[in-house]
Amino acid sequence: MGDARRESLGPNRLVLDVVGRPGPPGLRFEATDGRRRLVRQDGRPLLLGALSGDGCCHDLHLHRLDGYRSPLPPIESARMRSAVNWVHQYARWLERADGSPLYDGRWELSVRTAFALPVWTCDLVRDWPGGLLELYCGGGWHGVLPLRRLSAPDAARVKAYRKHAREGALAPVLLWWVPSLDGWLILDGHDRAVAALAEGGTPRCVVLTRLREEELWRREAETVGDGDILAELPYEPSGVRTWPLTGGAPAWDALAAAAVFQFPRD
Secondary structure, three states, X not given: OOEEEEEEXXXXXXXXXXXXXXXXXXXXXXXXXXXXXXXXXXXXXXEEEEEEOOOOEEEEEEEEOOOOOOOOOOOOHHHXXXXXXXXXXXXXXXXXXOOOOOOOEEEEEEEEOOOOHHHHOOOEOOOOOEEEEEEEOOOOOOOEEOOXXXXXXXXXXXXXXXXXXXXXXXXXXXXXXXXXXXXXXXXXXXXXXXHHHHOOOOOOEEEEEEEOOXXXXXXXXXXXXXXXXXXXXXXXXOOOOEEEOOOHHHHHHHHHHHOOOOOOOO
């Protein structure tokens, strides 16, 4: 399963330097022909995406499938009420998980409690299974995409989590920052997110972010004279790798047909 060296940047921020996992990881992005996208976990397709548009303006049409499994184990009420460092706990669980997105390189986990207002309101994709993301050069969607159907605010599990939210004892939602989408995927805590929102709050989150390769930031460091900028270069976000889709466009089209995914064809 590989190893990971930890670099602690304080109680709410941690870097994992993962080695021995060249990929592809259990949870990954795949693509073919520049227009078709796929998210797969342990062989199961979870999300089909099709791009439309030209230049800097693209729409990503989505169709998600059932079957997503969180890489984290269930979190008991007693643990949520205990003194847990969630950044370090989530890091340990992700290191041991089979269906996580981790592969060789540096990954940051950090607590985040503040978001721009639209992130958890109009830019939270509540529809299932479909969805539409508007992507633009220099910024675009910047929202949250669930990997499973969101429960109703009055569902039994959500109601239990709402009590935790009122007590300030709700475990954070685990998000994965994906720059190509200009947004986050929910890796764990779909019901906890619904509970926090139902109680009028913003979900407290731990964000998983892929960091730049050392070779790249060291090359840039040679041309930078500002000490503050130099100190942050190793912690700048990077893009998430996309693997080739086995079978190419015909395999993607077969999955789309089976899912009855109606997508635009340019």
